[in-house]
Amino acid sequence: MTNDHVFRAAQIGLVALAGLLGVYFGLLTLVSGWAFTLEQFALFWPYIVALAAGFGVQVALFAYLRRLVSGAQAHGKVVAVSGTASTAAMISCCTHYLANLLPIVGAAGLVTLATQYQVELFWVGLAFNAAGIAYIGTKVAAAVKEHARCAVPA
Numbered sequence: 256m257t258n259d260h261v262f263r264a265a266q267i268g269l270v271a272l273a274g275l276l277g278v279y280f281g282l283l284t285l286v287s288g289w290a291f292t293l294e295q296f297a298l299f300w301p302y303i304v305a306l307a308a309g310f311g312v313q314v315a316l317f318a319y320l321r322r323l324v325s326g327a328q329a330h331g332k333v334v335a336v337s338g339t340a341s342t343a344a345m346i347s348c349c350t351h352y353l354a355n356l357l358p359i360v361g362a363a364g365l366v367t368l369a370t371q372y373q374v375e376l377f378w379v380g381l382a383f384n385a386a387g388i389a390y391i392g393t394k395v396a397a398a399v400k401e402h403a404r405c406a407v408p409a
Contacts, residue, residue, distance in 0.1 A: 260322050268315025275307040302377035309384030316391040323398045 283292040296303060 260319060264315045264319035264322065267318040268311040268313075271314035272307045272311030275310050276303070279303060279307070299373075299377070302374070302381070306377065306380050306384060309381065309388060313384065313387045313391055316388065316395050320391065320395045320398055323395070323402055 280292055280296075283295060287295075
């Protein structure tokens with residue numbers, strides 16, 4: 256694989272990182288306004304940026320793996336699951352404000368639970384990110400090794 260493939264995968268990962276941050280800022284602004292969004296980001300930025308970066312790394316690894324070998328659809332499920340966990344963890348920091356929109360007692364209880372454990376939910380999202388990176392990383396390493404073994408010297 257050329258440096259062009261690595262560069263392209265990195266670009267895709269950065270787009271994924273920015274997209275996840277866009278979802279965070281968009282949803283939180285829609286629910287609670289821009290001032291609150293900035294306040295929450297200032298409070299939780301290390302978690303939010305780490306979650307988005309982890310998701311970006313996974314997408315970049317997946318893009319690289321996909322270019323390296325065909326038929327990598329099964330690994331995309333790992334990216335989807337950990338990306339969903341990352342998004343849920345980031346959005347959990349603001350779910351207590353959804354109580355204004357969800358007057359149902361059961362939903363309010365769920366929102367209260369998410370609010371009470373929002374930092375723990377961030378850590379769960381980070382754990383999913385780490386697991387996804389480890390899983391896809393081992394697949395990339397194996398594919399690179401196999402690719403090098405099969406490559407014909409020039």
